[in-house]
Amino acid sequence: MSDWSPEKTQVKSWNEWDRLRHVIVGRADDCHIPPEEPALDAKVPEDSDMRGQWGRRPQETIDRANELLDQFANQLKARGIRVDRPDSIDHSKPVTTPDFHTDSQFGCMPPRDVLLTVGHEILEATMSYRCRWFEYLNYRPLMQRYWDEDPNFRHEAAPKPRLTDADYHPDYLSEKIGVEKRLQWAAEKFFVTTEEEPLFDAADVLRFGRDLVVQHGFTTNLKGIEWLRRHFPDHRVHTVNFPGDPYPIHIDATFTPLRPGLILNNPQRRLPEDQRGIFEKNGWEIVDAAQPAHNAPPPLCYSSTWLSMNVLVLDPKTVCVEKSEVYQAEQMDKLGMEVVEVDLRDAYAFGGGLHCCTADVYRDGDCEDYFP
């Protein structure tokens, strides 16, 4: 039974699959390709069209992405889901702290990277790119509103990191590292971020009720995961790695829970055997995701073609899949999920797919123990 009512603001979401009632959808307004900085450079693929260029994204691409995001928001609203949108700050403004300077910011996409909803709490992540240090400001009007309207809402912010050069391994700053070397480093868990201070992006975390599964990679370090463990003392926090990923940032194009007992895993980035324990012991199935429908990401895009599996689950039987991802949709159908097609590919360049561009505010259900 749900105590949800559209008239009353409530923040609550314990997992990635219970029935979605209230969500934030990002905006492409004023999104920038930020100037070079250590963590970002390590992520931009070596053959990418984005290397060496920065500035405000072309207006026609912003308009097109906004058109698709608005359309997605309307589709969700038509299904009775409440949708809120952020207020874009001016991302052309440089950021200077006592520790670093960057000439521009990133954007108010994608919200999943910044906001981590765990139960009645929304936690603003530390972030690990300098250009994303102030990104939470895009969401502050919404957070203030939830604070005023929901007496149980816990608004939290993780300690802002200093992001000095000590946070980044200089080895990653060389122009040409090569995929082979990157894969070797990933297998050795040698990532661009150091263990100078706790760092995490919210999109490295997946919520499974009492358990949080967190990817250790470029954007989240072990101290960040330890910070989450101490911050959520009633949760079990599990660290995972996907050694097949040469650019490991954000878990949601790699590992995608669809409902209790079922997870899609990127076949190029399989979860190592020795990290499967809790899932296997509890009878969860981890299946290879279908192949992406595209051979290359769209222009000026940070992500890989595996945004195909970056789906948004609306309830344990219904899932939003990007419209052109026909193989992924076909697999969902075989897995017994009803597919809602959403046209979003032209917004991928703004930071990701259907899961990325949203952040949970309310899902039905309570905090359950799926791995007793």
Ligand code: ARG
């Ligand atoms: N690293 C992923 C890939 O390129 C993209 C993840 C995007 N997720 C996000 N929350 N921004 O395969």
